[in-house]
Amino acid sequence: MIKMIELPYTLSSLEPYYSKETLDIHYNVLYKGYVDNTNKTEEKLASARLENNFESIKCLERDLSFFGSGAILHELFFENMGIPIPTTPSNKLIEQITKDFGSFDKFKNQFIEAAKTVEASRLVLACMGSKI
Numbered sequence: 569m570i571k572m573i574e575l576p577y578t579l580s581s582l583e584p585y586y587s588k589e590t591l592d593i594h595y596n597v598l599y600k601g602y603v604d605n606t607n608k609t610e611e612k613l614a615s616a617r618l619e620n621n622f623e624s625i626k627c628l629e630r631d632l633s634f635f636g637s638g639a640i641l642h643e644l645f646f647e648n649m650g651i652p653i654p655t656t657p658s659n660k661l662i663e664q665i666t667k668d669f670g671s672f673d674k675f676k677n678q679f680i681e682a683a684k685t686v687e688a689s690r691l692v693l694a695c696m697g698s699k700i
């Protein structure tokens with residue numbers, strides 16, 4: 569069973585960039601739903617294992633992947649958001665983005681388009697590392 573994390577800030581802390589109402593929906597409705605449905609799916613999987621009945625395994629594994637990733641992505645979002653601080657990307661990051669995408673604007677455009685196509689959560693990750 570997974571549990572909801574506590575927000576490290578108040579619902580209004582991200583304003584004016586992210587409204588209190590939007591954060592409330594993401595935390596208390598969407599994120600809660602992902603956590604609750606992940607737990608329900610884990611219970612159904614445990615029951616299927618006990619009964620040795622795997623007729624619904626494909627659906628259950630898809631649900632676990634969908635709801636579990638929704639919970640994880642929201643946690644990453646909540647943990648990485650905070651009171652606005654003016655920052656700029658490091659030179660290393662800008663160089664890598666330019667190398668991989670041609671420019672920061674091209675990266676930004678692709679990132680925005682990717683976010684539009686993600687099922688349900690609309691959360692997209694930009695990752696950089698040697699094992700990705």
